[in-house]
Structures are given as structure tokens and as C-alpha cells.
Amino acid sequence: MIQEQNGSGRRILTFPAVHPCESIETTTLLASLTSLALQICEYKSKCFSTNARNGRQTIRIVSNLLLFLEEIQHVAGSGLPDSVVLSLSELHLTLQKVRNLLEDCTRGDARLWMLMESDRVANQFRMFVRALALGLDVLPLGLLDVPSEAKELIELMRTQARKSRFEVDPDDERVIKDVFLILNQLENGIVPDEYDIKRVLDSIGVKKWSDCNKEVKLLDAEIGLDYSNEEKRREMPFLSSLMGFMSYSRCVLFDAVDNKVAQQQQHSSRCDSDLLSCLNSDDFRCPISLEIMKEPVTIATGHTYDRSSILKWFRSGNPTCPKTGKRLRTTELIPNLVLKGLIQQYCFRNGIHFAESGHKNRDITRTIHAGSLAYEGTMRLVADFLAGKLTNVDDEERNKAAYEIRLLSKASIFNRYCLTEAGVIPYLLKLLLSKESMSQENAIAGLLNLSKHSKSKAVIVENGGLELIVEVLKKGSQMEAKQHAAATLFYLASIEDYRKLIGENTEALPALLDLIRGGHDRAQRNALVAIYGLLTHPENHRRVLAAGAVPLLLSLLTSSEREERVANALAVLASLAEKADGAKAVLQSGALPQIVGVLDSSTSRAAKEQCVVLLLALCINGGTDVVSLLVKSPSLMGSLYSQLSEGTSRASKKASALIRILHEFYERNSSGSKTPIFSRERFVHVW
Numbered sequence: 001m002i003q004e005q006n007g008s009g010r011r012i013l014t015f016p017a018v019h020p021c022e023s024i025e026t027t028t029l030l031a032s033l034t035s036l037a038l039q040i041c042e043y044k045s046k047c048f049s050t051n052a053r054n055g056r057q058t059i060r061i062v063s064n065l066l067l068f069l070e071e072i073q074h075v076a077g078s079g080l081p082d083s084v085v086l087s088l089s090e091l092h093l094t095l096q097k098v099r100n101l102l103e104d105c106t107r108g109d110a111r112l113w114m115l116m117e118s119d120r121v122a123n124q125f126r127m128f129v130r131a132l133a134l135g136l137d138v139l140p141l142g143l144l145d146v147p148s149e150a151k152e153l154i155e156l157m158r159t160q161a162r163k164s165r166f167e168v169d170p171d172d173e174r175v176i177k178d179v180f181l182i183l184n185q186l187e188n189g190i191v192p193d194e195y196d197i198k199r200v201l202d203s204i205g206v207k208k209w210s211d212c213n214k215e216v217k218l219l220d221a222e223i224g225l226d227y228s229n230e231e232k233r234r235e236m237p238f239l240s241s242l243m244g245f246m247s248y249s250r251c252v253l254f255d256a257v258d259n260k261v262a263q264q265q266q267h268s269s270r271c272d273s274d275l276l277s278c279l280n281s282d283d284f285r286c287p288i289s290l291e292i293m294k295e296p297v298t299i300a301t302g303h304t305y306d307r308s309s310i311l312k313w314f315r316s317g318n319p320t321c322p323k324t325g326k327r328l329r330t331t332e333l334i335p336n337l338v339l340k341g342l343i344q345q346y347c348f349r350n351g352i353h354f355a356e357s358g359h360k361n362r363d364i365t366r367t368i369h370a371g372s373l374a375y376e377g378t379m380r381l382v383a384d385f386l387a388g389k390l391t392n393v394d395d396e397e398r399n400k401a402a403y404e405i406r407l408l409s410k411a412s413i414f415n416r417y418c419l420t421e422a423g424v425i426p427y428l429l430k431l432l433l434s435k436e437s438m439s440q441e442n443a444i445a446g447l448l449n450l451s452k453h454s455k456s457k458a459v460i461v462e463n464g465g466l467e468l469i470v471e472v473l474k475k476g477s478q479m480e481a482k483q484h485a486a487a488t489l490f491y492l493a494s495i496e497d498y499r500k501l502i503g504e505n506t507e508a509l510p511a512l513l514d515l516i517r518g519g520h521d522r523a524q525r526n527a528l529v530a531i532y533g534l535l536t537h538p539e540n541h542r543r544v545l546a547a548g549a550v551p552l553l554l555s556l557l558t559s560s561e562r563e564e565r566v567a568n569a570l571a572v573l574a575s576l577a578e579k580a581d582g583a584k585a586v587l588q589s590g591a592l593p594q595i596v597g598v599l600d601s602s603t604s605r606a607a608k609e610q611c612v613v614l615l616l617a618l619c620i621n622g623g624t625d626v627v628s629l630l631v632k633s634p635s636l637m638g639s640l641y642s643q644l645s646e647g648t649s650r651a652s653k654k655a656s657a658l659i660r661i662l663h664e665f666y667e668r669n670s671s672g673s674k675t676p677i678f679s680r681e682r683f684v685h686v687w
Contacts, residue, residue, distance in 0.1 A: 012104050012222065013117060013124070026080050029088055030073050036095040037066040043102040049111040049204040050118055054125040054166045055102055061129060061164070062098065064157050065091075071150040080144075087139040094131040101128065109214035111204040112242055113222070115175060118168045126166035133161030175203045183241050186248065187374040191381060197249055210258040212250035213407075219243040220411065223371070240371025244378030251382050251404045256396065284343045287323055288313060290605075290646070292347070296340050297333035301326055304336050368413045379415055382408070383422035390427035395436060402431055402442035409449035416453040425450060425459045432468045437477040444472050444484040451491040460488075461498055466505060473511040483523035486515055486530045493533035503540035509547045516552060521562055528568040535575045541582065550576065550585045557594055563604035570598070570610035574617055583621035592618070592629055599639045609651035612643055616658045627665045637662065 040062045048055050072080075080088075101124055105114055114121060136158050141151050178200050182192045206212055223239045286293045286306035293306040301321040305313075310333065313322055320327050370376035382404075389401035405424055408415045419425075424446075431443035447465070450456040460466075469492075473485040489508065492498045502508050515527040531549065534540045549572070556569040573591075576582030595618075599611035618626050630636055640662075643655035 012107075012110055012113065012218075013101075013120065026085060029085065029092065030069060033088060033092050033095065034066065034069050034073070036092065036099060037062050037069060040095065040099050040102060041066060043106060046106040047205060048105050050115045050172050051105050051121045051125070051169065053169055054122050055105050057164055057166070058098060058102070058125055058129055061132065061157055061160050062095070064153055064160075065132070068150055068153050068157075071147065072144065081140065083140050084143055087135055090138075091132065091135040094128055094135060097124075098128050098132075101125065107218075108211070109218040111206060111211075112179075112215050112246060113219060113239075115172060115204055116179065116238075116242065118172045118176065122166045122168050126164075129161045129164055129166065133158050136161070171203070175200055179242075179245065183245060183374045186241075186244060186378045186381065187372075187376075189377045189380065192248075194253060197253060201249060201253070206249070208258055209250060209254040209256065212246055212254065215246040216243055216250060219246065237372035241374035241378075244372070244375035247408065248378050248382055251408075252385055255400070257400060257403055284339075284346060285605075293339070293343060296336040296343065298336050299333060300328050300330050304339060307333060370414050376414075379408075379418040380422075383415075383418040383424065386419070387422040387424045387427065390424060390431070395434075395439065398427075398431065399436065399439040399442060402428060402439060402446055405446040406442050406449065409446050413453060416450050416456060420450060420453060420456045420459060425456060425465075426463045429460070429463055429465050429468050432472050435477070437481070440472065440476065441478055441481045441484070444469070444476070444481050444488065448484045448488045448491070451488050457492055457495055457498065460492065461501065466492070466498075466501055466508075470502075470505055470508045470511060473515065474507060479520060479523055482515055483519065483526045486512060486523065486526035490526065490530040490533050493530065493536075496537065499534055499537040499540060503534055503537055503543050509534070509540075509543055509549075513547055513549060513552055516556070521565065524556075524560075524565055525568060528565070528572055532568070532572050532575060535572070541576065541579055545576065545582060545585055550582075550589055554586075554589055554591050554594065557591075557598055563602060563607055566598065566602065567604055567606035567610050570595075570607060570614055574610055574614040577614055577617035577621060580621045583618050586614075587618060587622050587626065592626070593633075596630070596633050596636055596639075600635050605646075605648065605651070608639075608643060609648055609654070612640065612647070612651050612654045612658060616654050616661075619658065619661050624665070627661060628669075631662055631665055631669075 041059060044056065044059050044063075101121070104110060105121065107114070136154055139154065141154060144151075178196060182196055182200070185192045201207075201212075206215065219239055219242055223236055223243070284292050286296075286309045287303070288305055288309040291306070293304075295307040296304050297307045297310065298304045299310065299321060301324055303321055303323045305322070310322075314331050319331060370379065386401045386405055386408075389397050392398055392401075405419055405428065409419055428443045428447050428450075431439050432447075434440045434443070447460060447469070451460060460469075469485050469488050472481050473489070476482040476485060489502055489512070493502055509531070512527045512531055516524050519527065531544060535544060553569045553573050557566055560566050560569070573586055577586050595611055595614055599608055599615070602608055602611070615630065619630065637659070640655045640659050643651045644659075645652075647655060
């Protein structure tokens with residue numbers, strides 16, 4: 001059966017989705033060939049930013065092939081000889097590659113990359129047309145009862161295919177030279193002439209900010225793909241240089257962000273949040289390993305597994321689907337890029353480390369270093385340019401600069417370094433006072449990204465940033481600004497001195513708790529992790545309790561529909577219960593049955609783990625009264641034993657310690673011994 005593939009997730013100029021025809025009906029093969037040829041002919045009306053002549057020449061040849069295929073269909077009713085079917089199958093394989101190449105040439109987000117690859121693209125057109133000619137050469141026309149005109153058409157196509165010259169367009173060559181000239185200037189810290197940049201962008205059809213942004217995102221995605229072999233790794237510096245070129249163009253040449261595009265991006269971000277809120281973390285776990293998947297792949301049955309787990313399954317001699325038991329006709333693994341993207345977003349938003357699989361090479365050096373000298377020079381120029389724009393009295397220009405900083409600071413550590421060195425932080429802090437909601441949101445989002453850089457934290461605090469961020473947390477004009485402020489406090493709280501300063505701000509903790517009460521899902525999450533980070537400072541432990549956090553956190557266990565939010569609330573409660581006053585506050589709220597209930601009923605491994613951690617802390621700091629109550633719970637022991645086999649390593653260790661406490665209490669209580677059930681010191685080191 002012919003496999004229809006969606007090319008949206010494949011690498012540019014590679015063809016992993018191309019499959020030959022095997023054991024296929026003649027009528028199905030012809031229908032698929034005709035459909036492919038029609039799809040290729042439709043590219044005639046599309047815009048080719050580069051290699052236009054080569055693309056249209058190829059389309060003309062395929063349009064003649066389409067006429068021939070229509071003639072064959074008239075005589076295929078009684079079947080075709082095997083040799084004809086074999087030739088047509090080869091043509092089908094080549095047409096798939098032609099269609100994919102045309103798709104690349106007309107993409108709206110890869111124009112610069114395709115321009116710079118013009119020589120390779122022209123060579124691929126040449127190869128594919130030659131392959132078409134070869135397929136037609138071996139086609140046994142004598143076995144086909146088609147009109148002589150159709151056979152003459154085949155001869156014409158053979159001649160066209162052999163004589164066609166596929167070379168780089170001279171106009172494309174001139175533009176490529178311009179690009180290299182500009183890259184050389186950027187590498188040496190020289191500000192390029194805007195006219196030269198505009199000439200390049202005009203030639204490839206990049207007319208507005210959103211066009212530039214698409215190019216940047218595509219190049220960034222290309223850099224992040226699999227560079228496990230040396231040949232692909234050698235492309236990375238050049239891709240980085242091109243991304244720098246387009247980033248510079250986006251920031252400097254265009255006065256405004258497309259309003260419609262910006263709205264779409266914000267809507268898309270919120271849609272992603274809505275989608276993530278509908279999913280359970282267990283949806284991201286491999287059915288084999290039960291761990292969050294690092295590289296989800298889909299097998300022939302449509303089920304998805306982590307690549308390493310399913311490969312171990314196959315290597316163990318199991319050519320079947322682990323979930324269905326169905327024997328597989330192929331063990332091909334298709335990357336599930338959509339699911340991987342959701343997992344990455346989920347891990348980022350929930351503070352979970354997402355490690356790429358072992359054969360990937362996108363390590364932290366990809367973001368610490370510039371990637372190329374041209375990119376390094378570009379980012380220094382861009383950072384200085386944006387710092388200057390932030391001093392402008394025009395609100396629209398300052399907002400646009402803040403938005404660019406927001407995007408760039410999210411992309412890499414090196415970008416954050418350059419922006420911090422250029423002095424953008426004090427200006428972003430001033431923008432937090434803006435009454436214009438988008439300016440405030442862009443400024444706090446940029447500060448959030450910059451706060452992940454070690455030096456930026458000090459610059460923020462030294463310029464009075466804590467008070468301004470707390471003010472946004474309290475009175476931000478949009479909920480998005482408030483949630484970014486909470487996340488910024490979380491990153492600042494990674495420094496011990498700043499944890500102390502945040503705790504001493506009398507408005508910070510109440511504002512975080514208010515965000516938990518009235519914020520949406522992501523805002524609640526950011527507030528919870530910020531409080532969790534602050535608790536590592538001893539004085540903040542007391543302040544959190546005094547602010548009334550325990551009742552609020554306990555209410556989340558029943559009011560929140562999000563398992564991840566329940567797990568976050570339990571983590572904060574467990575941290576509070578590590579000290580006697582925190583355990584006392586939790587116990588006085590009568591929460592013990594509620595916590596056991598969550599352990600019994602939750603489907604989230606994270607929530608179950610935090611329940612066990614919290615119960616153990618309550619036993620250690622709450623005394624025998626707590627243990628005596630837990631022993632009476634009919635379901636608790638079964639839930640704890642399930643954690644020994646099904647829980648994480650940490651959950652298993654905590655459950656084991658708690659089971660020992662409960663067993664010792666039961667044995668000593670049954671024997672009537674007055675000996676203390678357990679000493680605090682005995683269990684304090686199980687953490």
C-alpha cells in the first residue's frame with residue numbers, strides 16, 4: 001500500500017517520508033501516480049523565491065507525464081505487465097522526491113536557506129529529472145496498447161529530461177554574494193548597509209516582520225535537529241550565521257511587528273496552554289518504561305513509545321506491538337514531533353528537566369556559545385541597537401524593542417549575555433511602570449528570560465528590580481504579566497541572598513498567594529514554584545505559614561482539576577512539613593484523610609510521590625498520634641506497597657521508610673511495649 005506522508009515534520013532537502021510501492025494494485029498505483037503528478041503541477045502557480053527556472057522546467061516535464069498517465073489508465077482495466085508496473089513504481093518513487101523538493105522551494109519560512117543551498121537544489125532537480133528519464137527509458141512501450149501520440153510524448157519527455165540544464169540562476173548567484181558580504185561585515189562588527197539587506201530580502205520575497213520571524217524560527221529548528229554525524233555538525237555554524245542575519249533584519253529593518261501575527265502568536269501560546277491543561281502527565285509517559293518520553297516515536301500500529309524503550313523491545317526478539325501484541329510487518333519508527341513538542345512545553349512549564357536522547361548533540365554549548373563568529377557579531381550589534389531603542393520617547397518603538405528582547409532572550413544563553421552587557425535591564429525595569437499592557441508584559445517576559453542568566457540576576461536586583469517585579473505581581477495590567485513576574489521571582493530565588501530579600505518584602509508572599517487564589521492554571525503553577533523556591537531560606541518558612549498558605553494549598557487538593565497543580569501544592573506542603581511548625585499547621589487543618597485520599601485516587605505519579613513524601617514528614621514531625629491515625633487507614637498500606645514497584649526511585653524509598661514506621665508501630669502496639677516506636681534521628685537521613 002502506498003503510504004501518504006505529511007512532510008511538515010521532515011528535514012529540508014532530505015526525504016525520510018519517501019517509500020516505494022510494494023504489492024500494490026495496478027489501478028491504485030496509477031491513481032496515486034496521477035495524484036502525485038497533479039500535485040506537482042499545482043506548484044506552477046506557487047511562488048519560487050529561488051530556483052524558479054529549475055522548478056518550472058521540472059513541472060513542465062511532469063505535466064507531459066500526466067498526459068501519458070491518463071492514456072495508460074484507459075488500457076489498464078485488464079491489468080498491466082509486471083515490467084510496466086515495475087517501471088511505474090520507480091516513477092512513483094521519483095515523483096515523491098520531486099514533490100518534496102518543490103515543497104521546499106516554495107516554503108514561506110525557508111527562503112534564505114533555500115537560496116544559500118541553490119547549488120545543491122539545482123543538483124537535486126537534475127538528479128530527479130534524470131531519474132524520470134531513466135524510468136521512461138526502461139518502460140516497455142511495446143507492451144502498452146496506447147496511441148502513437150502517447151508514445152511520441154514519452155520520446156519528447158526523454159529528450160527534454162536529457163537536454164535540460166539545471167543550473168543556479170545568475171540572479172540567485174548575485175544575491176548569494178550579497179549575503180556573504182553582509183555576513184562578513186556582521187562577523188567584523190560592521191553595521192551593514194540597510195539597502196544591501198533590503199535588496200537580499202526583496203529578492204527572496206521577505207516583505208515584513210512576520211516573514212523574517214518565520215525564517216528565524218525555521219533556522220533555529222534546523223540547528224536543533226539531529227547533528228549526530230560530523231557532516232551535519234559542520235552545517236551548524238553556517239545556519240547560525242544565517243539566523244543572525246535574519247534576526248538582525250527582523251530587529252533593525254522593520255519598524256513594527258505585524259499586529260495580526262502578534263495576536264496569532266499570543267493566541268497560539270494560549271491555545272498551547274489550553275491544550276496542555278487538558279492533558280495528564282501520564283499521557284507523556286512511555287507505556288514500556290513508564291517514564292516521560294525523551295524521543296517519542298510511533299510504530300506501525302499507531303502506538304507511541306520512547307525510542308530507546310521500543311528499540312530494546314525489538315532487540316530482545318519481539319517483533320510485536322507491546323500494547324496490542326500485534327505482529328508488526330515493519331519495525332520502522334516515525335518521530336512523533338508534535339507529541340515531543342508538547343512534552344517539552346509541559347516539562348518547561350512544570351520545572352521538569354527535559355534531557356534530549358543520547359544520540360542527539362544539542363547540548364548546552366548550543367546556547368552558551370554564539371554558534372559562529374557572524375552570529376556573535378550580529379547579536380552584539382542587535383543588543384546595542386535594542387538598548388538604544390529602549391531610550392526612545394516613542395512608546396511604539398520601545399514596545400517593539402521590548403518584544404524583540406523577549407524573543408531573543410528566550411532563544412539562548414548567549415543572547416541573554418549580549419543583552420545584559422548592552423544594558424537593556426534598567427530600561428526594561430522602567431517599562432514595568434508602563435500603563436500600556438503589552439509594553440509591561442513584553443518587559444516582564446524579557447526580564448523573566450534574562451533572569452535565567454547568572455549575571456542578570458544581580459543587575460535586576462541592584463537596579464531596584466525586586467520592588468518593581470512585586471508591583472507587577474500585585475497590580476499587573478494582565479494576568480500574563482503577573483504570571484511572568486512570579487516566574488521571575490522563582491529564578492531570582494535561586495540566589496540565597498535574593499531569597500532573603502524577597503521574603504523580607506512584605507508584599508511578595510501575599511501577592512503570590514493571591515495569584516494562587518485568583519490566577520489561571522499557569523499563573524498558579526508559577527506562584528507555587530516561586531513559593532517552593534523561597535522555602536529553602538529558613539525565615540521564609542515562617543513567613544509562608546504566617547501568610548496562611550496551608551489552608552489555601554489544601555484547598556487546591558480538592559478544587560484543582562489539574563493533577564500537576566495538585567502535585568505542586570503537595571510539594572510545597574511537604575516542604576513546609578519538614579519542620580515541626582509546618583507539620584503542626586498541616587495536621588491542625590485536618591488534612592490527613594485528604595492526603596491519603598489523593599494517594600489512593602490520583603492518576604499522577606508526581607502527585608502520589610509528593611503524598612508519600614508529605615505523609616512521611618508528618619509522621620516524623622507529628623509524632624505517634626499521626627502514625628496511629630495512618631495505621632487505621634484500610635487503603636494506605638496497599639497504596640504504599642504499589643509505590644515500591646510502580647513509583648519513582650524517590651517515591652519507592654519514601655514509601656519503604658513509611659511502611660517500616662507503620663509496621664513498627666503496629667508490632668509494638670500489639671505487644672503492649674512502652675518502648676518508643678521510632679527515634680526521629682533514625683529516619684531523618686532517608687531523604
